[in-house]
Every structure is written in C-alpha cells, then in structure tokens.
Amino acid sequence: MDAIGRLLRPPNLKSVTDGVKSVFIPHFIANILLSTSFFILKTLPPICEFLFEDCSLELKQWEWLTFLGCVIVLKNRKQVTVTDYLSVACMFAKVLNLVLFYQISVPYAFVYGIFCLLHFVFLPLPVYKGPEFVTYFRGPHLKNEIARDKRVTWVICFYAAWSPPCVNLAPVFAEISNEYHLDNLQFGKLDVSKFADEAEEYKVNTSSFSKQLPTLILFQDGKEKMRRPAMSAKGTVVKYVFTEKNIINDFELNEVYNQCKKMLPKAKKDKDVQQEKKEN
Incomplete structure (x- = not known):
C-alpha cells in the first residue's frame, strides 16, 4: 500500500474490533483481576x-x-x-488495592504484592513480532553507524524494555519502518536502559518517572534534526502522543521518503563505485 494512501485511510470498524480483541489476552485478564481483587474479595460471600x-x-x-x-x-x-487506557487504569488501581490491603492486614498486602510481581514477570505485555525493518543497536555502534554514511537518514527510537509506552510504540514503529524504509532511509532502536552512556549522550532521561521514554530522533547528514517528545524553552518535556499519524506528520516522513527516494539512484551508484574500488 502506498504510504500516502495509508496515512489518508479513514479509521474503520476492524481497527476498533482489533483494539477490543487485544484486551482479551492473559496479560490484561490477569491485570483486570488484580485491579479489582480488593473489591471482589471484600464483597463476595463467603x-x-x-x-x-x-x-x-x-x-x-x-x-x-x-x-x-x-x-x-x-x-x-x-x-x-x-x-x-487499560494499562494506566490498572496501574493506579493496583496501587490503591495495595494500600487498602495494607490498611487491613500487612500480610494481605505482602501476598498481593507477590501476585503483582508474578504477573509482571510471567505475564508481561506481549512484544510485537510482526514484520519490521529495524536495526537494533548496542552502545556506541549507533553513533558510529550514523557517522559512517551521512547520506543515510536515520529515525532512531530510544526505548526501555520495561516501559509500557515503549512497548505500546513497538508495533507502530515497526509498521512505519516496514512502510517507509529505503537503503538511505533507515530505522533503528537502542535500549537506553542497557546503555546509560548513550542515553546521557543523546539527553534521554531513563528514570522510572521519565517522560522521555520513548524518544524518537530524526538524524539527517549525521546530525539530529528533530525529536519527539521535544523539550520546551524551560527545559521541560512537552507531552507527545505516539500515534502513527502523529509520527508521520511531525517527522514529515512522506517528504523525507520522497527526498530519499530521489537521491537513491545516486547513492546506489556511489556505493557500487566504492565497492568496485575495494575489489580492484
């Protein structure tokens, strides 16, 4: 499907149905039960x-x-x-459940906390496994790759595996990479929770309360051109909603795609010449 056609396609009932179906998985079923456990146990005889x-x-x-x-x-x-919506609602509900159990009995709160921990470990939010054209970087490899060929435009997602917003962005970012990738328009990801030096270098806060996870940065000519979420003049994070439409519009991906596509024949020719010189 053409990228522009995909962008202009109106929402349909199937997308809504898919959203509802995504809730009926073990992760969310267990999450809902944990979130309502105090109310159920306190009102259900015997x-x-x-x-x-x-x-x-x-x-x-x-x-x-x-x-x-x-x-x-x-x-x-x-x-x-x-x-x-459900992830945020369950998070706050479980905090309140823990407080309510604690008020009645410390052992009850302890047991409830254990169940929440088991849910987090054994029933995490499923990771997207669909088609994607994403390069996963480790540490300084990102900086080296961006500097290696400045003709390549990069869209990099800085994420943390434990962050729900990052997990939610994964399928959106994968679909965009599948739709827009070219030899000179590449998409990559870096887990900043594992590479603190790179997080600091690219000014991405990785704390538990960070509002910069995830962060998308567009690199052109080897330099950062823009990022989302952006930083205000006061140094605060500007709230950003990571939808496919917002990312495509704000990063002007249709225009970037067309520019890269025009430059592609020349880039391929230069690459072939360099390869031929190496062989000779």
Whole structure:
C-alpha cells in the first residue's frame, strides 16, 4: 500500500474490533483481576466473611474508589488506544488495592504484592513480532553507524524494555519502518536502559518517572534534526502522543521518503563505485 494512501485511510470498524480483541489476552485478564481483587474479595460471600469478617465496603473505602475513578479519567484523557487506557487504569488501581490491603492486614498486602510481581514477570505485555525493518543497536555502534554514511537518514527510537509506552510504540514503529524504509532511509532502536552512556549522550532521561521514554530522533547528514517528545524553552518535556499519524506528520516522513527516494539512484551508484574500488 502506498504510504500516502495509508496515512489518508479513514479509521474503520476492524481497527476498533482489533483494539477490543487485544484486551482479551492473559496479560490484561490477569491485570483486570488484580485491579479489582480488593473489591471482589471484600464483597463476595463467603470469601469476604472468611478474610475480612464482613462483606461491605466502608465509607472511606468508597471515597477512595471514587477518587481512583477521577484520577483514571484525568490521566487517560489523551490515550488513543484501548490497551493504553487499560494499562494506566490498572496501574493506579493496583496501587490503591495495595494500600487498602495494607490498611487491613500487612500480610494481605505482602501476598498481593507477590501476585503483582508474578504477573509482571510471567505475564508481561506481549512484544510485537510482526514484520519490521529495524536495526537494533548496542552502545556506541549507533553513533558510529550514523557517522559512517551521512547520506543515510536515520529515525532512531530510544526505548526501555520495561516501559509500557515503549512497548505500546513497538508495533507502530515497526509498521512505519516496514512502510517507509529505503537503503538511505533507515530505522533503528537502542535500549537506553542497557546503555546509560548513550542515553546521557543523546539527553534521554531513563528514570522510572521519565517522560522521555520513548524518544524518537530524526538524524539527517549525521546530525539530529528533530525529536519527539521535544523539550520546551524551560527545559521541560512537552507531552507527545505516539500515534502513527502523529509520527508521520511531525517527522514529515512522506517528504523525507520522497527526498530519499530521489537521491537513491545516486547513492546506489556511489556505493557500487566504492565497492568496485575495494575489489580492484
């Protein structure tokens, strides 16, 4: 499919259906159960009678649950997919569940924390395994590759494997690489959680509360041309929603693609000449 045609294609019911289907996987089913576990155990006889001696929520607990609902709505205002919305909602819900269990019994909170840890380890969010044209860099190899041939334009994703936003971006970035890659328009990824020196060099904050994960940077002529999320004049991170349409528009990928395609014959010719010289 032509890249421009893909960009202009209107949303359809299939995409919505696919979004709903993506929720019915072990990761999200277990996540929802963990997020609602306190409410279920506290109100479901005879379990509630055995664990808590009564089967009703206190007024304060209702207030906290109401407050949780408000927080989830506010935090999810700009989420664009069902899975993104659910991931954020479950994260806040599990924190509240831990607090509620702790108030009643420290051992209950400990056991609940163990279940959350087991969920994180054994039922992580599935990693995208579809078609992609992405180079995975290790440490200084990224800098060396960008400097090696400045005729190549690079779009690099700086990510951390433990970050949910980075995991959510993976299929979007893969599809874009599959749609736009050329010999002189390449896509790459670097796990900044493993290569701290490169994270510092490219000014990507890797802390648990970082708003720079993921970060996309466009390199042309061996230099950074733009990045998202951008930094404000005050040095704060400008919030950015990583959708396919936003990335294509903001990085002007259609224009970059056409420019690279025009330069491709010359680049290939130069490459063939260099290869011939090496052989002789």
